[in-house]
Amino acid sequence: RKEVEQDPGPFNVPEGATVAFNCTYSNSASQSFFWYRQDCRKEPKLLMSVYSSGNEDGRFTAQLNRASQYISLLIRDSKLSDSATYLCVVSSPTNTDKLIFGTGTRLQVFP
């Protein structure tokens, strides 16, 4: 089983749509969780950390389900500028500064 698994997409959605991405991770001892965004041929950039209680930042909501080892990202009111690859990232259980990346889910928002 992959350490971090995501649906690669692409998800093609119109502007204004709500879209949800899911991710599963294999090691139940993982302690910290993130969503990063990566534009084509650019570096990953932190979108948001994912806490056990869930968290929201504007149009973005992240949830963590430790029992199911499942992380989600919800984007409301999609903008053209949201088009990117969204990377689910989990820290190594033995070393929290070693990040383990999923392959990413590609989102394309169209007018």
Added chain:
Amino acid sequence: EPEVTQTPSHQVTQMGQEVILRCVPISNHLYFYWYRQILGQKVEFLVSFYNNEISEKSEIFDDQFSVERPDGSNFTLKIRSTKLEDSAMYFCASSERLALYNEQFFGPGTRLTVL
């Protein structure tokens, strides 16, 4: 806003040659990392570095790889004898502290092409 910088942006080399990729982390950061991303694949951890020594390395980071902080600002990745499969984007990252939810800031990357 402070940022991580990397040079060169693109490096082309012949198989068997040595390359040095350079990074300038954010100035008050203490933890440094190298990751790589082969085209079309996921970002992979290579090595973490703190207090002038490697704190962890992955199985990819074999004897052909080394890291150094030669002065107070630069952080380098050296590949001694490049192979075709080393072709990838190499990202440097840095973070201020070690914590459960510390943010790692990534540089723009160096695209390494081995011919």
